[in-house]
Amino acid sequence: MTAGIGKFVAALLFGMTLTASSLAAEPVTPKLTDKLSSLLQKEMRSVQAAMTAIHSAMVMGQHEKVAENAQQIHDSFILAQSLTKQDRQDLMAAVPEDFVKLDQEFHQLSASLAEAGRNENTGQQHKLFGEMTRNCIQCHSTYVSDRFPGVQSISD
Numbered sequence: 272m273t274a275g276i277g278k279f280v281a282a283l284l285f286g287m288t289l290t291a292s293s294l295a296a297e298p299v300t301p302k303l304t305d306k307l308s309s310l311l312q313k314e315m316r317s318v319q320a321a322m323t324a325i326h327s328a329m330v331m332g333q334h335e336k337v338a339e340n341a342q343q344i345h346d347s348f349i350l351a352q353s354l355t356k357q358d359r360q361d362l363m364a365a366v367p368e369d370f371v372k373l374d375q376e377f378h379q380l381s382a383s384l385a386e387a388g389r390n391e392n393t394g395q396q397h398k399l400f401g402e403m404t405r406n407c408i409q410c411h412s413t414y415v416s417d418r419f420p421g422v423q424s425i426s427d
């Protein structure tokens with residue numbers, strides 16, 4: 272009887288541990304090599320600057336500037352840069368598949384935003400800008416929680 276309850280409690284605890292670990296993904300930052308970390312930080316700072324420029328250009332109807340900056344974000348795609356084979360292996364070892372998926376999604380969105388800039392479509396630019404911002408928050412709240420503990424995950 273006691274053994275039965277013990278097993279039940281153990282199973283319950285095990286289940287709770289699984290749930291907790293699948294909800295809170297571990298930060299990737301401690302797993303990055305120094306080189307990857309500095310490459311990523313550099314990329315992030317230029318993404319940040321480009322997003323700010325896009326926001327201003329968008330609200331002033333400077334479509335060409337929206338397109339240029341969005342294209343620049345797209346072209347700086349860290350996974351597409353000329354990383355050495357070793358860097359690439361280090362990156363894949365450090366980040367889970369979902370992180371790569373988020374990064375890919377983000378860069379697809381930047382390509383669409385560049386397109387919306389070229390098409391002079393303000394409504395579409397606004398929508399895509401919002402989706403990209405959601406993407407920043409999603410990645411930071413899930414994988415950079417050690418550096419950005421204040422960012423909460425947002426639901427759809």
Ligand code: HEC
Pocket residue numbers: 299300303307308309311312313315316318319322370371373374377403404406407408410411414415418
């Ligand atoms: C796929 C994941 C991912 C996405 C999407 C993402 N980031 Fe980041 N970001 C990171 C990681 C990881 C770091 C921490 C890098 C480190 O410290 O090694 C970071 C750090 C940063 C930093 C700090 C850079 C520094 O100097 O240390 C800024 C600013 C930033 N991100 C802005 C953005 C903005 C703006 C967006 C969206 C437009 C965005 N990020 C989208 C993963 C992401």
